Amino acid sequence: MPRTHKTLPRLFIDIPMRLGAEIALDKDQTNYLVNVLRRAAGDNCVVFNGRDGAFLAEIAQAGKKTVTLHLAEKSAEQTPPSTLWYGFAPIKRMDYCVQKATEMGAGVIQPILTQYVQNTRVNLDKVRANTIEAAEQCEVISIPQVREPVQLKPLIANWKENHGNRKLIFCDEESASSSPIDTLMPLKGKELGLIIGPEGGFSADERALLHEQEFVTSISLGPRILRADTAAVAALALIQSTIGDW
Structure with a gap:
């Protein structure tokens, strides 16, 4: 532009x-x-x-x-759609998360219903309006796809069928604090997904489920516990700056 x-x-x-x-x-x-x-x-x-x-x-x-x-x-000219998949548990500040994901290059926005999620009702029309508002303000001309909400367990069970070889980056708030850069670098050049949990984090069962999957890469976002909306922005910035399109 x-x-x-x-x-x-x-x-x-x-x-x-x-x-x-x-x-x-x-x-x-x-x-x-x-x-x-x-x-x-x-x-x-x-x-x-x-x-x-x-x-x-x-x-x-x-x-x-x-x-x-x-x-x-x-x-x-039209920019190609981003391949970055962004999955998140709906939170109170969902409009903020959706707008920032659009600004930072997400191509798919996927609400995910987890055990501790507080907001189970997702207004998809409002989510789509948030993506358009962010695109209008930030010179983005590829609008992310907004998907219907899905439960976490079926999402993971059907990951290979629906997402092929896409790698899923899991921001684990209970992992030991460490730099995620070395962990992310082997994923460079691959199709990627990012999953962010709700305000209360993932349950023990959900964390175990994610850690069991060979397509999941777990990373730390540092020594501080971040709010869900802050974690989303931090993780997207980290991915885009190390193995993304920045």
Whole structure:
């Protein structure tokens, strides 16, 4: 994305896009662009749909109820979807975890129901909205897939069938404090998954189940016990900076 466009509003619009096309915004996006941001005819914004790249769009018509955009320039080619799988137990600050995972390059967002999870009801529409909001704010143009919640035990039992040779990184809060870098480096170049537990951590049975799997690599996140949302950001940053796309 050209840095000259960094100050422009960015909108995710889930329709096919091509250079020269005209797009009518829905009521909410019209309100946001015209009434909240005070944009008018002749102003620019950036639009994307997660499939066709990003476009510099000019506001061709701006009314209180309708905005029409003209796709004037292809500003970025579509980036390939990330292969990084991010699984987490839903927590109270789930919107934060989802937004940060999107910003940091997760390609799949998978809610996981564990024994100590406190939030068993997951509003997937809200989760998807969180991914879009983060993508709009941070110049991400590949929207992560949001999966239906799954219980931990079936997820692990069917891992090979559903995920092939993907390696799963398990942040074990009860492991001895150590640097995870040496543990992670042999996984470089492989498809990866990351699993983060709930506020109360994984149960003893769940930890044992994860440790038994040959596709699971256990790492420590240091000598301090981190909140679940902090652990997610720390682990994603660690993976991306050592064996990811940073």
